[in-house]
Amino acid sequence: MYWSKTFIPTLREDPGEAEIASHRLMIRAGLTRRLAGGLYSYHPLVLRSLQKLETIIREEMNRAGAIELLMPALQPREVWEQSRRYSIMGEVMFKLKDRQGRDLVLGPTHEEVITDLVAHEIKSYRDLPKTFYQIQTKFRDEIRPRFGLMRAREFVMKDAYSFDISLSAADKSYQAMYDAYCRIFERCGLRTKIVEADTGAMGGKWSHEFMVLADAGEDGLVECPSCSYAANLEKAERSVPLAEQAVSSEPLRKISTPGARTIEDVSSFLGCRPSSLIKTLVYVADGKPVAALVPGDRDVNEKKLQNVLEASTLSLADEATIQRVTGAPVGFAGPVGLRIPIVADISLKHAVNRVVGANKADAHMLNFDINRDAAVSLFGDIVIARGGDGCPRCSGSLAEERGIEVGHVFKLGTKYSQAFGAEYLDEKGQRLPIVMGCYGIGVTRTLQAIIEQQHDANGIIWPPSVAPYQAVVLPMSSTPEALRVLETLKASLEQAAVDYIVDDREERAGVKFKDADLVGFPMRVVISEKSLANGKIEIKARGDASAEMVPPGDAVITIKNLLSTAVPTR
RNA sequence: CGGGGAGUAGCGCAGACUGGUAGCGCGUUUGGUUCGGGACCAAAAGGUCAUGGGUUCAAAUCCCAUCUCCCCGACCA
Structure with missing residues (x-):
């Protein structure tokens, strides 16, 4: 791809509309623009990242045995009445009427639709277990959309739903999703913290959130450095020393x-x-x-x-x-x-x-x-836990952090299956409710969380696995030799399946360097007369301080090596 | 919805208190010089001053109402 042919409207100055680093960088690097509050266009570059992230998610979902489908975003009111969530979720749902005057909603999530589907189509223990997933645009009329893609009114979510014959079988499905989530976030180059969480409007008994630690995070959480305990502040317990104080009461x-x-x-x-x-x-x-x-x-x-x-x-x-x-x-x-x-x-x-x-x-x-x-x-225990409180699981003391919730897994039990009559017949012919779990990843939010976690003063530092392009090539010279080196490099990058963009703009070097850093391509290749005079071209990883000078023939192997050490792509 | 801030050229901002010709930087266009870390010179284009109403000879500026956006809280991937 050529820079001049695609669309990367970078900004020299920080946009006034954005506060936190990731939001600012997404706009400045030309990845997105706001249409209205909480509504954003995905420009070509960030769309590529989104598609790469979706591919990682699909690979790991499929590996975990989940099956992809796609359900309507437009849903009839009735299914929400059936789960009694029309009033609970009512405020966050966009509601509309069709020409017949029937009430419809834009799906904020899909427990109702999938359970309705399963209730109609799955009848036997022989058909279970099943885990379905989809990657789809969700709509939520948020009280306060915030921070760009972090909390948007329209966003891409991966949602999955598991159906099992028993609680213990459901635990296995839950664990499979939990493990898949760990692999997904690791492959994105994200450091996540898994915390115990409240189930909220979703209902159910047990849940874990996948948090990206960041000061700009909207959630507070505590973790114990001495054991594995970690929890969202909404849920976090604490232990309290109950030793009596050796102080006597004064008169009231x-x-x-x-x-x-x-x-x-x-x-x-x-x-x-x-x-x-x-x-x-x-x-x-x-x-x-x-x-x-x-x-x-x-x-x-x-x-x-x-x-x-x-x-x-x-x-x-x-x-x-x-x-x-x-x-x-x-x-x-x-x-x-x-x-x-x-x-x-x-x-x-x-x-x-x-x-x-x-x-x-x-x-x-x-x-x-x-x-x-x-x-x-x-x-x-009725107060919000905080740093310094005693750990409820060991004798350690809790540390407080902030995080961005990128994934959430729930054990739902039979709340929805009972509401929709999703039952199966077991081997004895007994009719039993299907045990469910549900699992979400905020796909577009994850993308922004990656930027929040991976950036410096000059711009984004994309992990190779989700970078729009793995390499940017800056041709600084148009001598016949330089052009020949460029053509050879392009061919070998293509052969090695390294995707790249050539900055062919009529701009001075400084502009191209600044933009390359701002957009954050993992690898930068500079072809200039000066280095070519020594028979070398320059290769630099975005996160590294200095560049390597290598012969053009070694470029691809050097890039491959640097890419593989940057972040595990599995 | 409660609290705080803001809407002036594509972007970032000044002008408002004290009413009277709408400005600066960046970007854009054209010409020239430059060419490895956001170059320089010259010329040019670009504005219903968020919207509606009011006060006034005269409103970006004063008054009233409305809309939108940002930040803090309740909600969530």
Whole structure:
């Protein structure tokens, strides 16, 4: 390919619309342009990367025994009603009507369609197990599209669904996908962290997320350096030392704290640390108010709280409810004398001499003793874990990181198969629900995550396996000898199946060097009169500081060697 | 939806407070000189100042409304 023939609209300056490195680079390197919020065109170069990534995914899915199919992106409302997700997912779905007035949605995911298909077509244990996958454009009306392809409203996803006769058989399918995911991300040159995750709107019992560690990541996670424990913050547990403090309780005392509603207000007013305060938050769980107590410097993890309460719905109480339950305006709630159930974080088990709200405007209580002064109905782990907390699996201490979720695998159980009547007959003629799993990779997001992880001040550093072209050739001379060397090089690159682009533009060398670095081709070959005078051409790997000078005849072997050491392509 | 910022030439920005000729850099076009890390000189093209309304002799500038985009939170691959 010739640079002048394709379409690579690079920018000299950083675009104003982009904040994080990968987003900025995708636009600057001419890989993509925004049409509207969360909607992007894939230019020729990034399309090549996308296709290479899809090929890797297909190879690994097929190797894992999954079968590719393709389902409609346009789906009838009915299947979503059937799984009862029309209301749960309703907000994120693009909805439309056909000319008959029938309701349709643009598929944000395909559990419903695939389960409906399987329910109709698979009847016998002889037909199982099966894992189907597709690579397809998904549509989600995101609350806030962000960071270019990182969170777009239209994006490419690989989704897979497994169907098994039993939980233990489903575990095998799950593991096969899990292993395939590890190979896929490794082949992309990505370092991923696999973390335990919450199942969210997908439902199901168990899931793992594949995270690309990056400061710009949207998810927080913790990991233990001493054992293998790692989890999304939404899910992460922590262990809390329960040794009793050798401090005796002082008498409870009410003090005036005019206007001090927040933890910061109160701690600076009293000149004490936030951790010596206890936050009292009023929630409504399944329609009934409950109070949650956490240390002043910690935040409630609502999912954990919901689990501890075994509640199916949970939300923060509104002002009126707080006023009614505590008898005080927002900001002064406290556990003393409260007549609703109280859940306290496990770390408060022996809390003494703390500061709490007094359930009275402009007043707090000093020297609160949780066992003496409050009626706690339940202690549990209800705060968001953070770095420094104890590991729940060993005696280590957790480290906190940020990550980009590029893949997610779920054990779904029978939630969807029961909703759609996806059942099979076993060898005894018994009718049983099919056990499912589902598995997603954000394909376009993965591409951006690669850039987020692999770039420097000059631009992108593509891993060879997903680079738009593996090599860029810069002809700096048009002498007959240089042209002959170029033609020979092209022929041998083609023979060796190294894809390349020749920068044939009428530009000065500096421009071509800058653009080559910006776009990030793994290999750069420079043919110039100066080096040709010594019978050499120049070869440089994008990530390396210096170039190698080799005879033209050794170019391809040198490139092959450098490519193979850059990143495993398997 | 709540909070914060921004819409002026293809891109990046100034101009606005204090109303009066729309500007700079990059890019683009033409000619010339240059030619291994975003060259130089000269000339040129390119604008409903986001949209609608209002105030005024006069609005990019002041006022009101709307739309769009970016960032922080709730959602997710």
